[in-house]
Amino acid sequence: SQKIEQNSEALNIQEGKTATLTCNYTNYSPAYLQWYRQDPGRGPVFLLLIRENEKEKRKERLKVTFDTTLKQSLFHITASQPADSATYLCALERGKLIFGQGTTLQVKP
Amino acid sequence: GAVVSQHPSWVICKSGTSVKIECRSLDFQATTMFWYRQFPKQSLMLMATSNEGSKATYEQGVEKDKFLINHASLTLSTLTVTSAHPEDSSFYICSARVGTVNNEQFFGPGTRLTVL
Numbered sequence: 001s002q003k004i005e006q007n008s009e010a011l012n013i014q015e016g017k018t019a020t021l022t023c024n025y026t027n028y029s030p031a032y033l034q035w036y037r038q039d040p041g042r043g044p045v046f047l048l049l050i051r052e053n054e055k056e057k058r059k060e061r062l063k064v065t066f067d068t069t070l071k072q073s074l075f076h077i078t079a080s081q082p083a084d085s086a087t088y089l090c091a092l093e094r095g096k097l098i099f100g101q102g103t104t105l106q107v108k109p
Numbered sequence: 110g111a112v113v114s115q116h117p118s119w120v121i122c123k124s125g126t127s128v129k130i131e132c133r134s135l136d137f138q139a140t141t142m143f144w145y146r147q148f149p150k151q152s153l154m155l156m157a158t159s160n161e162g163s164k165a166t167y168e169q170g171v172e173k174d175k176f177l178i179n180h181a182s183l184t185l186s187t188l189t190v191t192s193a194h195p196e197d198s199s200f201y202i203c204s205a206r207v208g209t210v211n212n213e214q215f216f217g218p219g220t221r222l223t224v225l
Binding site: 004034036041042043044045046049089096097098099100101102 | 113115143145150151152153154155158200202204213214215216217218219221
């Protein structure tokens, strides 16, 4: 069956460091992979979309890589700030979005 | 960016009653709207996809007679939880998409439903 895995353990890092979150998937060939941010009690907010024929996408302090051979995406936040603390969701799409369970990031000052 | 609103933001109801949740795209027309459910510490689970003027397409395991979806206009979709029970208590989130060229989905803020 199709499966999306994100590290369920919270990621704790120091302010200023680079946070790296992982999204692995199996039995799926997505056309797009998306990353969202979700704060407690709120809906997800779109961050980045990367297509299957793209290797890397950047937006300000954010970078996403997409390796369709490894079936993996990495999400990086450089120069992290306490305000980056949230849960980050990856989602695969081929017609509809399927979400991973998310990884909670805690950036300590 | 595009804004999607949901109303109410939270609702508490008695078991056996029905609850309607509204999802509106405020500054764009959404050809497709989606309804998700999220239990604590879990992922968003897609419940159904609705296109304006058409019947909703429900995901496997979602009872269409219990979760009624109406997408009467390009800016409004409603989800009615009929005869709600405590196990229906969850966080319900809608999203809207403009066409298929830009696959970005815009999510609403969510509605917290608690059934007593």
